[in-house]
Amino acid sequence: EVDLEERLGELDLRSDSDVPDVPPPTDSTPEILKRALSGLSARWKNWWIRGILTLAMISVFFLIIYLGSFMLMLLVLSIQVKCYHEIITIGYRVYHSYDLPWFRSLSWYFLLCGNYFFYGETVADYFATFVQRREQLQFLIRYHRFISFALYLTGFCMFVLSLVKKHYRLQFYMFAWTHVTLLITVTQSHLVIQNLFEGMIWFLVPISSVICNDITAYIFGFFFGRTPLIKLSPKKTWEGFIGGFFSTVVFGFIFSYFLAQHQYFVCPVEYNSETNRFVTECEPSELFQMKKYFMPPLLQAVLGWETVNMYPFQMHSIALSTFASLIGPFGGFFASGFKRAFKIKDFADTIPGHGGIMDRFDCQYLMATFVHVYITSFIRGPNPSKLLKQLLILQPEQQLSVYKTLKSHLVEKGILQPSLRG
Amino acid sequence: PTSDDTPEVLNRALSNLSSRWKNWWVRGILTLAMITFFFIIIYLGPMVLMTIVMCVQIKCFHEIITIGYNVYHSYDLPWFRTLSWYFLLCVNYFFYGETVTDYFFTLVQREEPLRILSKYHRFISFALYLTGFCMFVLSLVKKHYRLQFYMFGWTHVTLLIVVTQSHLIIHNLFEGMIWFIVPISCVICNDIMAYMFGFFFGRTPLIKLSPKKTWEGFIGGFFATVLFGLLLSYVMSGYRCFTCPVEFNNDTNSFTVDCEPSELFQLQEYNIPLVLQSVVGWKTVRMYPFQIHSIALSTFASLIGPFGGFFASGFKRAFKIKDFANTIPGHGGIMDRFDCQYLMATFVNVYIASFIRGPNPSKLIQQFLTLRPDQQLHIFNTLKAHLVDKGML
Numbered sequence: 001e002v003d004l005e006e007r008l009g010e011l012d013l014r015s016d017s018d019v020p021d022v023p024p025p026t027d028s029t030p031e032i033l034k035r036a037l038s039g040l041s042a043r044w045k046n047w048w049i050r051g052i053l054t055l056a057m058i059s060v061f062f063l064i065i066y067l068g069s070f071m072l073m074l075l076v077l078s079i080q081v082k083c084y085h086e087i088i089t090i091g092y093r094v095y096h097s098y099d100l101p102w103f104r105s106l107s108w109y110f111l112l113c114g115n116y117f118f119y120g121e122t123v124a125d126y127f128a129t130f131v132q133r134r135e136q137l138q139f140l141i142r143y144h145r146f147i148s149f150a151l152y153l154t155g156f157c158m159f160v161l162s163l164v165k166k167h168y169r170l171q172f173y174m175f176a177w178t179h180v181t182l183l184i185t186v187t188q189s190h191l192v193i194q195n196l197f198e199g200m201i202w203f204l205v206p207i208s209s210v211i212c213n214d215i216t217a218y219i220f221g222f223f224f225g226r227t228p229l230i231k232l233s234p235k236k237t238w239e240g241f242i243g244g245f246f247s248t249v250v251f252g253f254i255f256s257y258f259l260a261q262h263q264y265f266v267c268p269v270e271y272n273s274e275t276n277r278f279v280t281e282c283e284p285s286e287l288f289q290m291k292k293y294f295m296p297p298l299l300q301a302v303l304g305w306e307t308v309n310m311y312p313f314q315m316h317s318i319a320l321s322t323f324a325s326l327i328g329p330f331g332g333f334f335a336s337g338f339k340r341a342f343k344i345k346d347f348a349d350t351i352p353g354h355g356g357i358m359d360r361f362d363c364q365y366l367m368a369t370f371v372h373v374y375i376t377s378f379i380r381g382p383n384p385s386k387l388l389k390q391l392l393i394l395q396p397e398q399q400l401s402v403y404k405t406l407k408s409h410l411v412e413k414g415i416l417q418p419s420l421r422g
Numbered sequence: 423p424t425s426d427d428t429p430e431v432l433n434r435a436l437s438n439l440s441s442r443w444k445n446w447w448v449r450g451i452l453t454l455a456m457i458t459f460f461f462i463i464i465y466l467g468p469m470v471l472m473t474i475v476m477c478v479q480i481k482c483f484h485e486i487i488t489i490g491y492n493v494y495h496s497y498d499l500p501w502f503r504t505l506s507w508y509f510l511l512c513v514n515y516f517f518y519g520e521t522v523t524d525y526f527f528t529l530v531q532r533e534e535p536l537r538i539l540s541k542y543h544r545f546i547s548f549a550l551y552l553t554g555f556c557m558f559v560l561s562l563v564k565k566h567y568r569l570q571f572y573m574f575g576w577t578h579v580t581l582l583i584v585v586t587q588s589h590l591i592i593h594n595l596f597e598g599m600i601w602f603i604v605p606i607s608c609v610i611c612n613d614i615m616a617y618m619f620g621f622f623f624g625r626t627p628l629i630k631l632s633p634k635k636t637w638e639g640f641i642g643g644f645f646a647t648v649l650f651g652l653l654l655s656y657v658m659s660g661y662r663c664f665t666c667p668v669e670f671n672n673d674t675n676s677f678t679v680d681c682e683p684s685e686l687f688q689l690q691e692y693n694i695p696l697v698l699q700s701v702v703g704w705k706t707v708r709m710y711p712f713q714i715h716s717i718a719l720s721t722f723a724s725l726i727g728p729f730g731g732f733f734a735s736g737f738k739r740a741f742k743i744k745d746f747a748n749t750i751p752g753h754g755g756i757m758d759r760f761d762c763q764y765l766m767a768t769f770v771n772v773y774i775a776s777f778i779r780g781p782n783p784s785k786l787i788q789q790f791l792t793l794r795p796d797q798q799l800h801i802f803n804t805l806k807a808h809l810v811d812k813g814m815l
């Protein structure tokens with residue numbers, strides 16, 4: 001009987017070239033496409049498949065945007081689950097650990113725990129009025145962290161009890177693999193949803209900038225590419241990188257201009273408990289109101305205008321596009337390195353011509369975190385409904401003392417008129 | 423196997439005993455030394471405790487990362503040692519920044535550079551982390567990709583375990599030293615008691631992973647720890663220096679533990695359930711409410727805490743190492759002593775947040791002040807309506 005531990009131990013220490021390849025995923029291009037393109041040569045066929053699928057994905061994207069926030073949330077959740085599944089499956093194939101006792105159940109269980117924790121935190125914040133009315137939900141919300149922790153601990157103890165002699169190392173690897181995957185996919189997807197609730201524009205502009213950067217960097221590289229950018233991805237070139245950067249900034253600028261005009265994109269998503277639907281209606285914040293900006297003298301000479309009417313948000317879009325073009329690609333390089341390390345061509349074969357869902361979303365993850373940190377640092381402070389929820393949990397004496405402090409502050413600032421009654 | 427670094431002094435003093443008894447004595451002496459050390463730093467106060475927690479954290483991180491190097495023979499990987507320490511620094515910067523902002527609020531607002539660092543704290547931390555991430559990507563070298571990704575994953579999981587837990591411990595400490603001392607003591611007591619009960623009465627093995635553990639030790643340790651927790655809490659609840667939250671006094675620029683003890687730490691009469699009345703002979707007993715909580719803490723330390731130990735045992739078997747390191751003679755590395763503590767720290771933190779106190783009022787006020795005026799007004803009015811509803815206004 002081959003000792004799996006010994007074999008794995010040797011596997012770890014061999015240099016990359018000695019490691020056997022993970023078998024390539026099967027080709028899942030639909031029959032329809034294959035027949036339609038059967039006349040073309042292989043290279044053009046690949047081009048066409050990629051092109052058609054790109055258009056298909058962009059159309060699905062627009063359709064979902066039209067359908068509204070709730071569908072978008074579902075879409076984000078589905079993508080998260082699929083990405084998680086893809087990465088875990090790669091782990092199984094790398095370690096030949098598909099038959100490890102309990103492990104498939106434990107991976108899905110931890111995914112469930114992670115999502116329960118995050119959705120509980122999010123739902124409680126945004127659906128405060130909905131939650132207040134239902135007693136059982138109140139209990140779940142109040143002790144949410146404890147319940148989530150208890151659920152996680154159960155999984156942890158199950159893992160310890162499932163440890164089997166001769167498979168210890170494999171099981172620890174899969175445990176760590178699961179946790180790192182959860183960290184990447186689940187936290188990012190929840191940051192995406194938080195961004196979405198801030199306003200659909202904070203969801204659309206970053207994602208579009210990354211996609212635009214992907215496409216324009218490819219096009220610039222195709223026509224002008226000469227100097228290689230990084231050994232990790234030999235197809236990337238400096239010309240593509242720089243050309244992509246400038247095009248993405250311009251694209252983001254123009255795209256923001258159009259989106260900023262519609263309340264549908266600009267307003268925070270709120271849940272209306274009477275109609276039981278999401279609404280996006282509000283007084284647009286000053287970020288989305290036209291302002292006159294004075295052009296710096298340098299640009300004045302070039303363009304011939306002295307002032308320009310812009311939305312302040314467009315300045316922020318420059319920051320977002322810059323990040324998407326300069327740092328976003330590092331997410332792609334990371335994924336390329338990962339694929340080379342584990343000798344796989346694509347994460348999966350879900351999308352014909354493009355690979356798996358992870359292949360499309362590898363640059364998006366860094367972007368989601370950046371947008372979230374950007375919003376909390378520069379755009380708004382803490383979430384008001386979350387603050388309110390926490391205030392209502394305090395002890396009555398604490399609430400009273402907080403009330404008095406707030407009142408004196410508001411009176412001082414002139415926001416509240418001082419009254420004779422307490 | 424790691425080399426024997428028992429100090430020469432001990433070696434000479436115990437040279438005539440047989441090797442089994444010598445091992446026993448070494449372990450015993452070191453146990454007493456560690457417990458004495460624990461008491462000394464408690465005496466020295468919160469600041470020293472925080473420093474010790476920080477040192478333990480760094481040592482644990484170092485031990486686990488070194489194991490990774492040994493497993494993968496990756497000590498010479500380009501950049502990697504630097505990157506591991508850099509990530510440790512980033513994550514500590516992030517957590518300490520959040521803690522400092524919460525607890526030293528007035529101090530931070532006074533000093534201009536600190537105020538800006540605190541306002542954009544998350545952004546700065548994220549930028550620092552990203553720099554490390556990009557450096558990692560740029561450091562990827564052909565033929566070493568897999569090793570580098572392994573070490574990257576290893577570093578992140580280690581950070582998750584070691585750094586987050588140590589910060590939860592510090593949060594518990596700020597809640598009141600009793601929330602730091604009682605859980606840690608319960609875990610140590612459970613270790614020792616389970617060992618003793620196992621030594622004298624142990625017959626039925628508990629889990630294949632750790633053949634030395636027995637059911638008798640487990641159950642005996644459980645009851646002994648609950649009892650110990652009750653007694654220790656009783657003694658500590660009487661002293662303000664243990665029960666009061668640690669606060670930073672802006673005028674004296676030092677930590678103070680002075681307050682009106684909360685009702686958790688005020689003696690109350692409890693009616694003994696009829697079952698116990700016949701056994702013990704009393705009708706009522708005077709206890710601190712905190713002692714009831716200590717039962718929950720001791721129970722967790724005895725029943726779930728050992729799973730942390732089993733996890734560490736499994737880890738050591740998986741990577742074929744006897745101990746995490748050889749820092750403490752007879753006991754192994756720092757991680758060997760602290761493996762059960764990690765789950766405990768998280769549990770205590772979640773317990774406090776769920777059952778003891780709600781959110782921190784001063785933190786809430788702080789957040790309120792950063793909102794827009796219309797949001798402030800909305801919240802103020804909702805709070806007012808709520809208080810009127812409750813009859814407080």
